[in-house]
Amino acid sequence: MYPPIRVASLAGIALSATLAATAFAQRGVSPASSSTGGTAGIVGSAQAVLASLDDAGRAKVQFPLDSSQKARWSNLPTPMFQRTGLRIGDLTSAQRTAVMTLLSQALSRDGYRKVVDIMRGDEVLRTTQGSAGAPPRGGRGAGPVFGEGEYYLAFVGTPSVTAPWMLQFGGHHLAINLTLAGSQATMAPSLPAAQPASYTFEGRTVRPLGNENDKAFALINALDQKQRSQAILPYRVSDLVLGPGQDGRTIQPEGIRASTLTASQQTMLWDLVHEWTGIMTDTFAEPRMAEIRGNLRDTYFAWSGPTTNGSAAYFRIQGPTLVIEYAPQGSVDHIHTIYRDPTNDYGAKFARR
Amino acid sequence: MITERSLRAGRRAALVLALTTAAVVNRGVSAHRLDEYLQAARIAVDPSRVELELDLTPGIAVADEIIGEIDRDQDGSLGSSEKQVYAEGALRAIAVQIDGQTLQTELMASTFPVPDAFRGGDGTIRLRATAGLPRLSMGTHQLFFRNSYRPDVSVYLANALVPESDQIAITGQQRDGHQRDLTIDFVVRTEAATPPRLLLGGIASAALLMAFVTRRTRRAVSGHRPGGLTRL
Numbered sequence: 278m279y280p281p282i283r284v285a286s287l288a289g290i291a292l293s294a295t296l297a298a299t300a301f302a303q304r305g306v307s308p309a310s311s312s313t314g315g316t317a318g319i320v321g322s323a324q325a326v327l328a329s330l331d332d333a334g335r336a337k338v339q340f341p342l343d344s345s346q347k348a349r350w351s352n353l354p355t356p357m358f359q360r361t362g363l364r365i366g367d368l369t370s371a372q373r374t375a376v377m378t379l380l381s382q383a384l385s386r387d388g389y390r391k392v393v394d395i396m397r398g399d400e401v402l403r404t405t406q407g408s409a410g411a412p413p414r415g416g417r418g419a420g421p422v423f424g425e426g427e428y429y430l431a432f433v434g435t436p437s438v439t440a441p442w443m444l445q446f447g448g449h450h451l452a453i454n455l456t457l458a459g460s461q462a463t464m465a466p467s468l469p470a471a472q473p474a475s476y477t478f479e480g481r482t483v484r485p486l487g488n489e490n491d492k493a494f495a496l497i498n499a500l501d502q503k504q505r506s507q508a509i510l511p512y513r514v515s516d517l518v519l520g521p522g523q524d525g526r527t528i529q530p531e532g533i534r535a536s537t538l539t540a541s542q543q544t545m546l547w548d549l550v551h552e553w554t555g556i557m558t559d560t561f562a563e564p565r566m567a568e569i570r571g572n573l574r575d576t577y578f579a580w581s582g583p584t585t586n587g588s589a590a591y592f593r594i595q596g597p598t599l600v601i602e603y604a605p606q607g608s609v610d611h612i613h614t615i616y617r618d619p620t621n622d623y624g625a626k627f628a629r630r
Numbered sequence: 631m632i633t634e635r636s637l638r639a640g641r642r643a644a645l646v647l648a649l650t651t652a653a654v655v656n657r658g659v660s661a662h663r664l665d666e667y668l669q670a671a672r673i674a675v676d677p678s679r680v681e682l683e684l685d686l687t688p689g690i691a692v693a694d695e696i697i698g699e700i701d702r703d704q705d706g707s708l709g710s711s712e713k714q715v716y717a718e719g720a721l722r723a724i725a726v727q728i729d730g731q732t733l734q735t736e737l738m739a740s741t742f743p744v745p746d747a748f749r750g751g752d753g754t755i756r757l758r759a760t761a762g763l764p765r766l767s768m769g770t771h772q773l774f775f776r777n778s779y780r781p782d783v784s785v786y787l788a789n790a791l792v793p794e795s796d797q798i799a800i801t802g803q804q805r806d807g808h809q810r811d812l813t814i815d816f817v818v819r820t821e822a823a824t825p826p827r828l829l830l831g832g833i834a835s836a837a838l839l840m841a842f843v844t845r846r847t848r849r850a851v852s853g854h855r856p857g858g859l860t861r862l
Contacts, residue, residue: 357752421750512805515785516668522754526672528789529800607664 315560316438316457322379323436323444329375330363338363342434347443347454347623351521352470352613354399354421354449362445366426376430383444383455387488388556391469394485395451396425401476402449423449441627450613452521455557456624462561463627465618468521469556472611486612489603492549494586496578499542500533505584507533514581514591517604517615527619530595532579546578550594553601553616565598565618572596664751665691667780670787671724675773675816677797679762680726682735684777686755692783693748700742713742717757723779726761729771733761766818770801773814781810788812 327335340346340362351358365373381389403423427448434442441458450470456463471485484490500508510531518528535546550569554562569576575597582590582605589605600617620626666689674681688696700708700716717740726733739758747753777786786809790800793816802815 353752357747357750512807512809513785514787514809515666516670516787518670518787518789527792528672529792529803531803607666 315558316460316462319379319383319444319457320436320438322375322382323432326372326375326379326430327432327436329369329372334363334372337361338430338432339435340431340433342442344433346431346445347433348524350445350447350452350454350466350468352450352452352468353521354423355427357421360429360447362429362431364426365428365430365448366424379430379444380446383558384453385555385558385562387552388558391485391556392446392451392453394483395469395471396428396448397478397483398471398473398476398485399423399427399449400425401478402472421449441624443623453556454623456627457561458624458627460560461564461624461627462557463565463618463621463624464554464557464561465616465622466524467553467556467616468614469553469616470613472606474610474612486603486614489549489552489614490609490612491586492545492552493580493592493603494584494590496542496545496549497580497584497590497592498586499545500538504533504537504542505580507537508578508580509584510579510581512581514593514604516606517602517613518593519600519602519617520613520615524622527600528595530575530577530579532577532593532595534574535576535578535596536574538578543573546576546594550599550601553614556616568598569596572598664689665783667692667696667784668787669777669779669784671775671777671812672789672791673773673775673812673814674791675793675798675800675814677763677766677795677818679760680728680733680773682724682726682757682759682761682775684720684724684757684759686720686757686779687751687753688748690749690751693745693751693753695783697745697748701745706745708742708745713740716742717755720755720779721757721759723777724759725774725776725778727774728763728766730774731764733763735759735761768818768820770815770817773816775812775814777810786810790814 327338330338346361349361351360363376365376368376380392384392400423406421406423428446428451429448431445432442433445434440436442436444437457439459441456444453444455444457446453446455447468450468450472452466452468454464454467469486474486474490475482475484477483497505497508519526535543538546547566547570551562551566554565554569556562557565576599577593577595579593579595580590581592582588584590587609589607589609591602591604593603594601598618598620600619601614603612603614605612668685668687668689670685670687672683674683697708698704700712702712702715703709714737717737721735721737724735726735737757737759739756741756743753743755745753775788777784777788788805788809788811790803790812793800797818797820799817799819800814801817804813804815805811
């Protein structure tokens with residue numbers, strides 16, 4: 278069972294003890310089951326967030342659909358990257374509950390867990406790195422501000438069950454850009470990252486991106502020698518190639534073609550891809566997975582680095598509607614990843630329809 | 631609603647987090663690049679030119695050194711001429727060859743962050759350059775790229791972008807272990823006609839067509855009632 282979130286930061290910013298349980302109860306989905314959330318439920322929760330705010334709060338969270346806010350996201354902390362939107366640390370307890378309920382509605386169970394684990398990891402970073410935890414008033418010269426209060430919510434476009442709009446939630450090591458258009462959705466581009474990549478919380482080990490890491494190492498080790506020689510790039514990749522700011526670019530794919538993998542290896546590959554697409558609910562993730570699986574012949578898996586789990590290794594999965602990169606930042610304890618769809622970043626395909 | 635029970639839970643969680651601190655301390659956690667100068671190159675091959683994007687991101691530990699190199703008058707600000715000199719210097723360390731023939735790169739644009747952004751480890755200098763290509767015959771070609779800028783502190787990324795023109799198809803990329811060198815194998819599928827030639831061809835065709843139509847019109851006019859067409 279998904280454990281209740283019971284984080285109370287040292288700065289006094291509390292993500293309610295019962296947020297997760299409340300959210301799942303509101304959605305009527307057992308925490309152990311797969312999520313089936315749709316647009317109407319998300320819009321309802323978004324409207325509940327808006328209703329919890331005063332005029333100033335609503336002005337902060339709402340952006341026009343064609344505004345530059347859409348591409349305003351980063352892995353960097355405040356104030357190195359200045360986000361706009363509704364800052365979690367500025368909200369009342371009831372408003373935070375409304376925001377977290379919205380996220381639990383908009384994301385799958387695993388996606389919501391991932392988001393919370395990343396935020397909680399940043400809270401750990403705050404306590405270990407001595408961030409002031411203050412609102413970003415220090416200008417660019419101020420040191421990085423970590424913590425679970427430093428995450429921002431924005432609606433780009435008006436929440437609607439039919440017209441396109443985007444739910445944007447992000448902060449240090451997290452950018453979720455969920456574009457909804459009626460019954461369709463994409464979360465490209467999104468950036469789930471983690472530092473620390475492993476920490477203990479209430480006696481258990483938390484690894485926000487542990488599944489991504491373990492499934493990738495299992496896949497590379499499931500390849501035979503000849504396949505590995507095709508998959509493994511003979512050079513070091515020290516960072517994301519298509520990270521923040523690289524919208525609209527498509528690099529030449531490299532590595533082993535997915536169509537040359539065995540059926541069981543392909544299953545492992547799709548399971549790995551689902552760690553990113555599955556941040557969305559099944560309703561939205563499955564059409565994206567069907568697209569991705571349909572491009573088997575033009576999908577590639579590339580690896581750079583050691584193949585022993587526990588090592589810092591980079592990998593990339595790339596196809597016509599998919600780019601996933603996983604890039605350790607010099608150590609296994611600091612991971613950046615990116616998910617893109619070259620044909621549909623920010624729901625570009627939905628807008629054309 | 632905040633209750634005494636939830637406050638106790640909060641204090642307990644705070645204690646747990648404090649203990650967590652001990653679990654992750656000594657890991658040297660850091661949010662950003664430290665002692666490396668990340669140089670990310672993206673190369674677009676077009677039938678008539680090569681376009682180069684180079685993003686330079688100094689880590690926190692090397693930021694002041696890089697700022698010092700840019701800020702030649704040491705006044706604490708980065709002037710436009712100082713930026714231009716730095717950008718051109720970085721570009722001079724880039725070698726680009728097509729089929730063994732050296733290409734001249736030209737700086738087209740550059741953007742620099744403020745010095746504080748460098749010191750935070752997130753300041754990226756963005757350079758855009760281009761190099762004209764000779765007329766390429768149909769068949770296989772090789773583009774060689776080498777980045778020799780600040781190898782003492784740098785890590786490199788170098789990638790070919792998927793060509794926008796369907797006249798060009800990338801068939802392979804080879805790199806050295808550090809991605810300082812990148813060789814791009816590509817095929818020109820049809821004879822590359824440069825845009826100016828296409829434009830001239832279009833203008834010439836249009837002129838011929840106009841002359842033809844005018845002549846036909848004069849003939850038609852001369853063969854019918856005088857001034858007949860002008861009334862229509």
